[in-house]
Amino acid sequence: MAAHPATPASPKNVKIKSPSPGTPLFGCGPRTLFTLSSWSLRKQANLVSEHVQLLLSNSQDVTNSSIQYYKMLLRVVFDNTPIVPQTSKSPDGLVTTSLTSNYLCLQCSTIVPEEDRIKHGNKKSHRFCMSRDLSVYQPVPCPADMLADVDSRTGSLFCQFCEDFVWDPTLEELRIRKMGTGSFTNRKRKHEELFSGSVKDTVKDDPRYISNNTTMASCRADGLRGIYNAGATCYQNVVLQSFLHNPLLRNFYLSDGHQSSDCQVSHCLSCAMDDMFQDFYALETTNGYTAANILSGFWISEKKAFENLVTTKEQDAHEFFQFLAEDLHERNGDGKRPETGSEHSCNCIIHQTFYGKLQSQTTCQHCGGVTNAIESFLDLSLGLENLQQKKGKKALKGAPSLTLQECLDDEYIKHDKCEYRCRNCNSSQQARRDHSIRLLPNVLSIQLKRFEFRQGSRDRGSSKISTKVQFPLTLNMLPYTTRGRDSNSRDSQELNRSCTYDLLSVVEHVGEIDTGHYVSYCRVGDQWFSFNDHKVELAKKSDVLNSQAYLLFYIIRSLS
Amino acid sequence: MASSSNSGKAGVIKASDDAGSMDKLAHAVLDDLLYNIMHDLLIKVHRDEKVARAATAAIRVEKLASDASDSSTPDARPDVKVETDAATYDEGKVLLKGNPLVTTKDIVCPRCHLPRLLYPTDGKGARKPDPSVIYCKKHPYIDKPGYDIYGQTWVAQGPGRGKKKKDMEKKLEAQSDSPGKTPTPDGGVPSGGASSRPPNMLPFPSATCSKCKRCILVTRLNNHMGSCIGNSGRNASRAAAQKISNGNGNGNGNGNGNGNADGTPPSSQRGTPAAGSRAGSPKKRDGDEMDEDDDTDNDAPKKKKLKPTAANVTKKLVKQKGSAGTKKEKVKTGSSLIVEHKLDDDAEGSTVEVAPKKKVSKIPSPAKKLKLGVSKPLISSPMSKNNGKTTAAGGGSNAGGDDGESESSGTLSSPPIA
Incomplete structure (x- = not known):
């Protein structure tokens, strides 16, 4: 605790660059949010490609209108159905819709397929397309060179002069923001709000202030380290790894969200997390990490609900996840213990990251009266056994395999019947119950109930369901939300976008229930890594998707 | 456009000409x-x-x-x-x-402005970096079986005392499966081990227990905390047993076997090994004792050689005391209390480096011995004091073994509670 590195954890008050999904423009991979390079700050504005420069630099008017036009094309590409940009009209009037990329001219409204791109460029540069442009943007010096097209599927800019895609910082930022959030404006984001302090200091807004007061972490410190197994603690390691590679938690801790030097609580788990984040992201060490403080905090903490968890034996990773989440909530949040089954709102980092709200709607079959009950949830637990049996009957041969969507359908689309005491009818009635997700969390954690707890036998059930459950890299949660129940909202691009999740980490249980082992996979940028205690290896997407997942963590694509 | 031809834009997946x-x-x-x-x-x-x-x-x-x-x-x-x-x-x-x-042909890091290494140094797609260039420290990750992304590998966790028998067998299998990366137990002669060991093989580190401030090998940390903080250690169950017997005096009603009634947390009960694991242990011990004999033989010459050097730094004096203490204790009994005391001595004077050494001498088994040879070159450098420690621990290897036992299998020698 004494050696608290003051390294990458300072940019509390300064907004560097709005976090955007996808790869950041400049900087070392995923750390752009908190690595501060004065260079990259200035470069955002100044580094311009030669030809885009021709397009942008002549006068403020030209620049603005070109950007406006690019924005409009991006709207065409991302906002509506893809049919519009994918459809092109050939010179002889034949209309074709293609699955592959078309190119939208940045100077006129023509959409051409890839083959005709050059033709269009050459021909149109001498005709009306360019002339129209010239009439509007008089000062353009060299119209023939001014050819740029926008890819109809990705929105990327293709320069006809270079005969290559160009990635201009200004336009790229627009594109990425549009792709991620669906809008160009830099909306105030939840976690930005969380991190920006109340004091807006003009001195501190100067990028140089940051660079002068920052000790840069080594380029090697990239948060990829194993955690030693301290004797049957792999169930902790996998959960810790998934926390370490959760961008929201990482940003919270690295921006001094909870400073272990300021905390008075002894054996505080949040301090232990803080130290761990600092060690992972500020030190050059590539050796495994010894999570001694987490472990002792875990042993010392006295939580009735998790009493059985504290042993020297293998335990359930999901239970540890719940334990850690609740403990960190208590340290960082309003101090209230989250009650199960009730609606609990809190502004702590754990609630902002993991908690969502479930709605269960009970409809009386007699009078049609509707009651809504809302409760907070930390994770979604999906049963496998019933579904597996149902499916097993249908598929006679081979082991049945389920998909994650089927499991979700079963819980959040289908309804069940229950007995219920209706207030209107004043009697016990049959009722229909629908479950749906009212509020989606930023990080959706899903538990697949692989371990069956048999009553009567020993306290831990003896069986493990090893059915394969296929899960996607990208998950759309809209159908399971309360809003997604109306069919007309289902087509809204905006809504669909706000319910899109990307797989962030997977916790896998291998082996039998009593001799098994936990390993995890986490994604950093676009690269997957497998974490097996202290061993960190590169992983392929196929490794990840073929794993026998037990816990899945999905992160929302765009924070709104 | 697409429907008119047999294939799409890539032209890879083609329908036959007579297809519908x-x-x-x-x-x-x-x-x-x-x-x-x-x-x-x-x-x-x-x-x-x-x-x-x-x-x-x-x-x-x-x-x-x-x-x-x-x-x-x-x-x-x-x-x-x-x-x-x-x-x-x-x-x-x-x-x-x-x-x-x-x-532009190469890439420099936007943060440190040093050139980036563009190819991994080992494993898949490896190329030799230019030795005259100072590269950015962020290297491409290494993709090589048996090594992690930084090209590191670890001293394989050999069969230890606290492990179940089946674990041991599995580990041995795994080792003989891949003779390339970890030396096999049979062929592992201490002298040969050094050359076959990859340069970046790391030992397991130690950590300090936040309660008792002792240095514990990381793989034992959870067990240690169980006995130190939690209530699953050997002494805890002994204390619990005592409580129960005391409880019998006061009131028979709840005393007998009902641990919860007299305040024993359920966790301590769970820490008590089941009958099955206990049954397996005598055999295991036999094997280990035989190994220990081997081990002390092995250590004997080293001990003689190193003893004289161990007397010139103050820290070593502590060590010496420690070793002397253990020897006495060894003569006396294997009582857990004394072992505990010995451990105290040992840890207070020690630095972080000690623990792996301790483990080495503590857990004698074919694979471990091997590791002894393996890790020697690592430490041999300027640290004669470390070697002094080794002797100390080696001398008390029996006692050390006991201490390992006390943390791992908890209540082995204590009377059953229920």
């Missing part, structure tokens, strides 16, 4: 999708590469510019015009010249 139109369409759609996947992959790589090279070109030209204008204020934008092959710098503005993929 739906067939052709299906082939064309699949082919187009394949094309799109390739297109997306390429455009992503292209983007990353081009952006990185553009940044490189900009950094270079900015560097030139700041050099050119002998800058007393490093952050101010010099008002000079500088030009390189890839970019021009003009009063704070950088303009790229041409395609950075053509003009």
Whole structure:
């Protein structure tokens, strides 16, 4: 605790660059949010490609209108159905819709397929397309060179002069923001709000202030380290790894969200997390990490609900996840213990990251009266056994395999019947119950109930369901939300976008229930890594998707 | 367009000429999708590469510019015009010249401004880096079986005392499966071990217990905390047993076997090994004792050699005391209390490096012995005091073994509670 590195954890008050999904423009991979390079700050504005420069630099008017036009094309590409940009009209009037990329001219409204791109460029540069442009943007010096097209599927800019895609910082930022959030404006984001302090200091807004007061972490410190197994603690390691590679938690801790030097609580788990984040992201060490403080905090903490968890034996990773989440909530949040089954709102980092709200709607079959009950949830637990049996009957041969969507359908689309005491009818009635997700969390954690707890036998059930459950890299949660129940909202691009999740980490249980082992996979940028205690290896997407997942963590694509 | 031909844009998935139109369409759609996947992959790589090279070109030209204008204020934008092959710098503005993929051949790190190593140094796709260049510390990750992304590998966790028998067997299997990366138990002669050991093989570290401040080998940490903080250790169960017997005096009603009634947390009960694991242990012990004999034989010459050197630093005096203490204790009994005491001595004087050593001598078994040889060269360097410690621990190897036992299998020698 004494050696608290003051390294990458300072940019509390300064907004560097709005976090955007996808790869950041400049900087070392995923750390752009908190690595501060004065260079990259200035470069955002100044580094311009030669030809885009021709397009942008002549006068403020030209620049603005070109950007406006690019924005409009991006709207065409991302906002509506893809049919519009994918459809092109050939010179002889034949209309074709293609699955592959078309190119939208940045100077006129023509959409051409890839083959005709050059033709269009050459021909149109001498005709009306360019002339129209010239009439509007008089000062353009060299119209023939001014050819740029926008890819109809990705929105990327293709320069006809270079005969290559160009990635201009200004336009790229627009594109990425549009792709991620669906809008160009830099909306105030939840976690930005969380991190920006109340004091807006003009001195501190100067990028140089940051660079002068920052000790840069080594380029090697990239948060990829194993955690030693301290004797049957792999169930902790996998959960810790998934926390370490959760961008929201990482940003919270690295921006001094909870400073272990300021905390008075002894054996505080949040301090232990803080130290761990600092060690992972500020030190050059590539050796495994010894999570001694987490472990002792875990042993010392006295939580009735998790009493059985504290042993020297293998335990359930999901239970540890719940334990850690609740403990960190208590340290960082309003101090209230989250009650199960009730609606609990809190502004702590754990609630902002993991908690969502479930709605269960009970409809009386007699009078049609509707009651809504809302409760907070930390994770979604999906049963496998019933579904597996149902499916097993249908598929006679081979082991049945389920998909994650089927499991979700079963819980959040289908309804069940229950007995219920209706207030209107004043009697016990049959009722229909629908479950749906009212509020989606930023990080959706899903538990697949692989371990069956048999009553009567020993306290831990003896069986493990090893059915394969296929899960996607990208998950759309809209159908399971309360809003997604109306069919007309289902087509809204905006809504669909706000319910899109990307797989962030997977916790896998291998082996039998009593001799098994936990390993995890986490994604950093676009690269997957497998974490097996202290061993960190590169992983392929196929490794990840073929794993026998037990816990899945999905992160929302765009924070709104 | 697509439906008119047999295939889509990629032209890889082709329908036969006599296929029906739906067939052709299906082939064309699949082919187009394949094309799109390739297109997306390429455009992503292209983007990353081009952006990185553009940044490189900009950094270079900015560097030139700041050099050119002998800058007393490093952050101010010099008002000079500088030009390189890839970019021009003009009063704070950088303009790229041409395609950075053509003009710029390498990539420098935007943070430390050192060139990036573009190929891994080992494993798949490895190339030898230029020794004359100082690279950015962020290296491409290594993809090599048996090694992690940094090219590190670990001393295999040998069969230890606390392990179940089946674990031991598994580990042995795993080791003999891959003789290349970890020396096999049979062939492992201490002298040979050093040369076959990869250069970046790391031992398991130790950590300090936050309660008792002792240094514990990381693999034992959880068990240690169980006995130190929690209530699952040997003494705890003994205390619990005592409580129960005391409880019998006061009130028979709840005393007998009902641990919860007299305040024993359920966790301590769970820590008590089941009958099954206990049954297996005598055999295991036999094997281990035999190993220990071997081990002490092995250590004997070393001990003689090193003893004299161990007497000249104050720290070592503590060590000596410790070893003397253990010997006495060894003569007396194996009582857990005394063992505990010994451990105390040992740990207070020790540094972090000690623990792996301790483990080495503590857990004698074929594989461990091997490791002894393996880890020797690591530490042999300037630390004669460490060697002194080794002897100390080696001398008390029996006692050390006991202490390992006390943490792992908890209540082995205590009376059953229920």
